[in-house]
Amino acid sequence: MTDPVNRVVLAYSGGLDTSVILKWLQQTYNCEVVTFTADLGQGEELEPARAKAEMMGVKPEHIFIDDLREEFVGDYVFPMMRANALYEGLYLLGTSIARPLIAKRQIEIARMVEADAVSHGATGKGNDQVRFELGYYALAPDIKVIAPWREWDLTSRTALIAYAEQHQIPVPKDKRGEAPFSTDANLLHTSSEGLVLEDPWAEVPGYVFSRTVDPEDAPDRPQVIEIEFEHGDPIAIDGLSMTPATLLAALNELGRTHGIGRLDLVENRFVGMKSRGMYETPGGTILHAAHRAIEQLTLDRGAAHLKDELMPRYAELIYNGFWFSPEREMLQAAIDLSQKKVNGMVRLKLYKGGVHVIGRQSPDSLYSEKVVTFEDDAGAYDQRDAAGFIKLQALRLRLLGRRDQ
Structure with missing residues (x-):
């Protein structure tokens, strides 16, 4: 020393x-x-x-x-949820x-x-x-x-x-x-790994689960809830305003009851090895589905698709420990800018391990029933415009096709 x-x-x-x-x-x-x-x-x-x-x-x-x-929830979990962050497409980074x-x-x-x-x-x-x-x-x-x-x-x-x-x-x-396995827990999730979980072919024993009931034993009737969002953050459940930690705790209870949020994952650790873990993220799983649903209405296509391109990099930065890095802060600034109009309500059905979006509405919606309808749109959209659009999109393909014939 x-x-x-x-x-x-x-x-x-x-x-x-x-x-x-x-x-x-x-x-x-x-x-x-x-x-x-x-x-x-x-x-x-x-x-x-x-x-x-x-x-x-x-x-x-x-x-x-x-x-x-x-x-923890207001300054760390919620900013991450605004990004829809999933490590390797699945892990909610608890x-x-x-x-x-x-x-x-x-x-x-x-x-x-x-x-x-x-x-x-x-x-x-x-x-x-x-x-x-x-x-x-x-x-x-x-x-x-x-x-x-x-x-x-x-x-x-x-x-x-x-x-x-x-x-x-x-x-x-x-x-x-x-100990048959090790655990880490916080308000967002519980993770379990080691020993009885080390064989990725073996099913996770029932005694490992602590945050969720077995989906097979969950209620036989679905439960419908509504989550309200403001600037990309959830602020109320079924009309009841809550603080960030209180809201996540309430979603955890709903998720526990309905067996929501179990994930059996073999992931790539930053230090180089693969590991198998069981994650239980009941409230976070509900929140992730709800946030994506409200973004469907309120985000422009370009912004939404760019966010989805940035998300894997953002998630990897968090997984690898670079929360305080300039690149994470740069990505966060872009993500937060996209959330200014992410306001509104999402209705979800919770049933036997599943989270199903069944409705969404927003005062800042970009969805236009008048434009999208299969009925008479009263001139809101001139279908003849599509011909020129398609021809311009096809120009390079046609040139390639002529050359290669």
Whole structure:
């Protein structure tokens, strides 16, 4: 170790891994540890993390448990949803979009407490190490980053538990055995991967699912809901205005009930390997379908098609951890400009795992029933104009055809 570390801010959950990391940092670097626990709507009780950190010698004033749910949805999830972002055409980026917010708040706390380092519990095989650290360096270029999984020799769960017992770190009984899979959760989604999920031919066991009922067991009658949008963001469900986090939580409950949002995916990690995961994104899946539906009415063809061309690049930037990059901000500016007139209402039918758009309306609609009708359009569209249009479009094809005959 070259530079001494006096104080480090640790992204801390209170679980086995980060509790071991806390003690390891204290011992290895002989430094003061500040813990930061983010409430992103993961549905877990977070106060026990405070008690555990205090028990391990962290000063009460150096234990941060921050409710970031509204900021998470309003400033991260919704901007991503405006882009209709899907990584590799399917993944709604639930884990990816949470990391830049955690990194940002961690750096803010590091500045507040005058820490000279930050630390995380991501392993050296995954994407999260990249996402956290790109965020750290973008916001604090000279910060020292400590990634214990890349430094220590605790390479198994057995070694972690032995270390915890050696240093009187409580290990719950249900954490002593090898977990059948690992999870990450927030208000947008729950992801599960590893062990029982590693064989991509094997069906995901039912016990893996935590956010959605089995679509086969969902209600036998569909439920119809209406989502209102303003400038591309949802603002109300069935006429009831809600804050961003409250609205997403409400959509999650609807999605849970109807078994919506399950995704079994083999994806390409940024670090180079393929991995298989099961994602549950109930509210996000509903919101994605609704947003695309309101854009169908309100976006010009050129803008809509350009957005669809930009989306894969935008999604890849988020997946790879480049939220704070200039190119993501440039794309966001273009996307947000396209949303000025994305206003109106979408009606959806939720039924046994499916989200079905059954209606949409907007005060800023570009759809003209008078122009598109198969009935008499009273001169709104002169069909004879199409002949010249087609001939101009066909000109190069005709020239090619004459040459090649």
